[in-house]
Amino acid sequence: MRDGITNILVVGIGGQGVMTAAEMLARTALNQGYDVKKTEVAGMAQRGGVVSSHVRFGPKVYSPQIDPGEADLLVGFEAAESLRWLPYLRPTGVAMVNTLRLLPPVVSAGLYDYPADPIGDLAASGIEVHAFDAGAIAGELGNAKLVNTIMLGAISDYLPFPAEILKTSIVEGFRAHKPKLADINAMAFDAGREAGHAKTVSRRPAA
Amino acid sequence: MNAVVHAQVESRHLLSGNEAVARAAWEAGVRVAAAYPGTPATEILENIALYPDIYSEWSVNEKVAVEVAIGASLAGSRALAAMKHVGMNVASDAFMTQSLAGVVGGLVIVVADDVGLSSSQNEQDSRYWGRFGHMPILEPADSQEAYEMVKRAFALSEEYETPVIVRMTTRVCHVKAMVTVEGQRIERRAAGFQKNPQRWVMTPANAKPRLPVMHERDRQFRELSETTDLNTVFSGDDRRIGFVTSGPAFMHVRETFPGAPVLKLGFSCPPPLEKIRAFAGQVDTLVVVEETEPLLETEIRAAGLAVRGKDVLPRFGELAPSVLRPAIKPLLGEPYQVPKHLRADVFPRPPTMCASCPHLGPYFALSHIRNLNIIGDIGCYTLGAGHPWNALDTCTCMGASLGMAHGMDKGRGESDEKKSIVAVIGDSTFLHMGMQGLLNMIYNRGNVTVLLLDNRSVGMTGGQENPGTGQDLHGLPAPRVDFAKLAEALGVRPERIRMVDPYELPTMVKLVREEIKMEEPSVIITNRPCSLTDRFESLQPYAVIDDRCTGCGNCIDLGCPAISVARRETAIAKSGKSKELVFARIDPNTCTGCHMCVETCAPDAIVQPQPQSRVIRIQPHA
Numbered sequence: 001m002r003d004g005i006t007n008i009l010v011v012g013i014g015g016q017g018v019m020t021a022a023e024m025l026a027r028t029a030l031n032q033g034y035d036v037k038k039t040e041v042a043g044m045a046q047r048g049g050v051v052s053s054h055v056r057f058g059p060k061v062y063s064p065q066i067d068p069g070e071a072d073l074l075v076g077f078e079a080a081e082s083l084r085w086l087p088y089l090r091p092t093g094v095a096m097v098n099t100l101r102l103l104p105p106v107v108s109a110g111l112y113d114y115p116a117d118p119i120g121d122l123a124a125s126g127i128e129v130h131a132f133d134a135g136a137i138a139g140e141l142g143n144a145k146l147v148n149t150i151m152l153g154a155i156s157d158y159l160p161f162p163a164e165i166l167k168t169s170i171v172e173g174f175r176a177h178k179p180k181l182a183d184i185n186a187m188a189f190d191a192g193r194e195a196g197h198a199k200t201v202s203r204r205p206a207a
Numbered sequence: 208m209n210a211v212v213h214a215q216v217e218s219r220h221l222l223s224g225n226e227a228v229a230r231a232a233w234e235a236g237v238r239v240a241a242a243y244p245g246t247p248a249t250e251i252l253e254n255i256a257l258y259p260d261i262y263s264e265w266s267v268n269e270k271v272a273v274e275v276a277i278g279a280s281l282a283g284s285r286a287l288a289a290m291k292h293v294g295m296n297v298a299s300d301a302f303m304t305q306s307l308a309g310v311v312g313g314l315v316i317v318v319a320d321d322v323g324l325s326s327s328q329n330e331q332d333s334r335y336w337g338r339f340g341h342m343p344i345l346e347p348a349d350s351q352e353a354y355e356m357v358k359r360a361f362a363l364s365e366e367y368e369t370p371v372i373v374r375m376t377t378r379v380c381h382v383k384a385m386v387t388v389e390g391q392r393i394e395r396r397a398a399g400f401q402k403n404p405q406r407w408v409m410t411p412a413n414a415k416p417r418l419p420v421m422h423e424r425d426r427q428f429r430e431l432s433e434t435t436d437l438n439t440v441f442s443g444d445d446r447r448i449g450f451v452t453s454g455p456a457f458m459h460v461r462e463t464f465p466g467a468p469v470l471k472l473g474f475s476c477p478p479p480l481e482k483i484r485a486f487a488g489q490v491d492t493l494v495v496v497e498e499t500e501p502l503l504e505t506e507i508r509a510a511g512l513a514v515r516g517k518d519v520l521p522r523f524g525e526l527a528p529s530v531l532r533p534a535i536k537p538l539l540g541e542p543y544q545v546p547k548h549l550r551a552d553v554f555p556r557p558p559t560m561c562a563s564c565p566h567l568g569p570y571f572a573l574s575h576i577r578n579l580n581i582i583g584d585i586g587c588y589t590l591g592a593g594h595p596w597n598a599l600d601t602c603t604c605m606g607a608s609l610g611m612a613h614g615m616d617k618g619r620g621e622s623d624e625k626k627s628i629v630a631v632i633g634d635s636t637f638l639h640m641g642m643q644g645l646l647n648m649i650y651n652r653g654n655v656t657v658l659l660l661d662n663r664s665v666g667m668t669g670g671q672e673n674p675g676t677g678q679d680l681h682g683l684p685a686p687r688v689d690f691a692k693l694a695e696a697l698g699v700r701p702e703r704i705r706m707v708d709p710y711e712l713p714t715m716v717k718l719v720r721e722e723i724k725m726e727e728p729s730v731i732i733t734n735r736p737c738s739l740t741d742r743f744e745s746l747q748p749y750a751v752i753d754d755r756c757t758g759c760g761n762c763i764d765l766g767c768p769a770i771s772v773a774r775r776e777t778a779i780a781k782s783g784k785s786k787e788l789v790f791a792r793i794d795p796n797t798c799t800g801c802h803m804c805v806e807t808c809a810p811d812a813i814v815q816p817q818p819q820s821r822v823i824r825i826q827p828h829a
Contacts, residue, residue, distance in 0.1 A: 014558075030219070035385060036385060037349075037383070038383040039381060041325045041377070049559075061384075063455075064384070065525075067527060067529040068529055068546075083553050084551060085551075086549045086551040104554070104556045105771070106554065106555065106594055108763075108772045109763065112554035112555065115553065144796075
């Protein structure tokens with residue numbers, strides 16, 4: 001964090017819920033009294049393209065974009081996409097990664113290679129990486145759409161406000177609009193939170 | 208319903224610039240709003256549509272949208288038209304004259320520039336229109352300002368009887384930021400149209416006396432620009448550089464150089480040259496930070512001031528702190544080294560067509576027919592230029608395919624003699640600006656095979672309605688144009704108008720082959736809805752039976768994102784040549800059971816695991 005600003009970059013592929021997750025973070029930060037800006041470039045993202053959503057909050061936020069090397073936290077909904085946005089992370093940053101691999105047609109057709117070990121590449125760059133299969137956790141809980149909440153749970157202990165605040169914000173949101181999903185999302189959040197701690201791939205060496 | 212629609216005074220909301228514009232329009236008492244969808248402006252009208260007090264519509268194109276707004280204004284209503292930057296080109300014929308005649312009810316044109324071309328065919332600077340059309344421009348830097356400036360724009364429009372432009376960019380439209388809602392709707396009754404031919408009938412004799420009126424208005428705006436609080440100095444102690452800036456560039460300047468004085472222009476056209484002169488006198492170096500064209504910079508230099516700008520800053524693309532630092536630091540005599548960031552090299556992930564996309568069939572056909580020049584248009588089907596189809600040869604602007612195809616036919620080069628000219632255009636683009644091109648082609652005895660891909664949606668912008676969908680902006684039933692009858696009315700012979708199910712690949716290929724041989728224009732109309740809209744019905748997914756798959760790869764050529772390569776093998780053919788086999792798999796979570804790929808599979812290796820029905824339900828094309 002610099003100037004009291006927290007920079008979170010949420011990345012993935014169109015349709016994965018990247019923008020919804022970013023929106024949830026932004027709203028929660030707003031309710032904590034922070035100035036907030038959230039932006040994304042996703043003009044054609046609905047067609048399977050790259051999506052990145054920038055969330056910035058602090059006492060006063062001017063520019064909405066996170067510059068390369070400025071993100072405190074990278075939330076990756078897909079393995080190679082997480083690696084793609086590595087240049088945006090600070091050397092002291094944390095990457096929270098869903099290990100899902102989604103191969104685009106250009107890779108499937110053999111025009112490009114999918115990185116053999118994107119998580120390993122992330123870890124090799126010296127940042128702190130946590131990686132786990134959010135889809136598997138969602139599957140155990142019985143609903144693939146829970147990935148979003150699981151990822152938010154996973155980063156909840158890496159935010160400048162208590163994890164419970166984000167959890168309450170998410171769960172109450174469901175209770176207001178889709179009450180049947182409130183309890184399962186609470187469970188998903190906790191499961192993600194646990195995975196975010198347990199599945200540590202690499203830690204930065206102590207200074 | 209959206210929370211902001213019911214927002215109370217003094218409540219804080221996280222709003223996009225587009226949502227903020229909608230709220231402001233409602234508060235300002237707007238009675239009529241019109242737009243054509245276009246990134247990044249689309250959500251302005253979608254959000255205005257949430258306010259029942261405002262009549263809102265998808266117009267067929269931006270010119271009509273502005274004309275609707277003009278008509279409402281002459282009737283005494285406040286009116287708003289919204290569009291993306293290229294929409295202004297289409298609309299310009301209307302507003303270039305109306306700015307001369309003037310307006311009655313406040314008329315605001317909100318234009319959104321796609322700086323950085325995230326979803327556009329060019330990057331153009333809409334601030335020129337204010338200069339060209341003698342209209343003032345307000346430039347918000349974030350959602351709060353968008354909210355405030357739209358209300359200011361309506362007041363200005365009525366006070367000076369002119370259309371007012373509010374210029375947004377992607378980083379205002381699509382950035383969500385805090386907005387404090389300040390008011391509620393103020394109802395404004397329409398006074399009714401006051402007939403006054405000298406004012407509203409723009410014949411030369413009536414238009415001429417309006418010219419001095421318009422130029423006097425310009426003079427008044429130059430004065431206003433000097434005094435308005437929309438043009439403000441943010442003081443700073445580090446006076447080595449003083450920045451002049453507008454729009455979201457202001458945010459990047461404040462973020463990067465918090466100690467520098469900044470003259471922020473919210474009312475940027477006409478610019479306050481005396482204010483700028485006074486500001487320049489207080490700083491060592493004057494630097495203009497503006498996105499895309501050096502517009503303010505040129506005007507300031509013409510006023511005799513020494514100014515820096517595009518000599519160090521980029522001429523195109525978005526600005527950001529990371530762009531400003533390396534450009535400006537050397538001006539401060541501070542050497543700047545670009546920081547070394549962590550590195551990663553990852554394959555590109557270009558946008559693709561969707562599973563069951565009704566455009567897959569036509570592109571499968573086009574990619575399998577030789578000797579075609581395929582003249583394209585603006586929409587999801589522009590993706591046909593990419594992998595694996597490589598079946599689109601041009602894309603210029605909305606509706607251009609028909610005129611350009613006709614011209615390519617008439618202007619054939621030697622190498623094109625044996626080629627057929629095909630135009631590809633979608634339903635909404637055809638209604639926007641394509642019909643005229645078809646009429647022109649018929650009238651002038653052209654010969655082009657037109658593929659009219661009717662997916663009953665404005666697909667690329669998120670599935671909006673149009674006159675071909677049978678529903679209006681609010682989802683209510685609306686009259687639906689009959690494309691076949693329309694083509695016939697324009698002069699295409701009924702025999703040459705072919706309706707086709709784009710999922711029936713053999714028919715699709717056969718029809719295109721037949722029609723390109725004809726010595727007259729043909730229109731082939733597809734009839735499947737966009738698979739992302741409610742009109743599309745998903746069926747049971749298909750799967751590949753691995754034992755039956757021969758690795759021919761035909762289904763992969765379809766370009767469906769649900770189909771991927773399971774494995775590759777090299778086989779030796781009877782001729783002794785080695786041949787690469789590509790075995791397919793289908794992702795059951797992505798497949799929607801459209802059966803298009805089944806048509807490509809000779810060994811019947813693609814099946815529904817538990818066949819329910821071979822009958823595919825088609826939305827009636829009534």
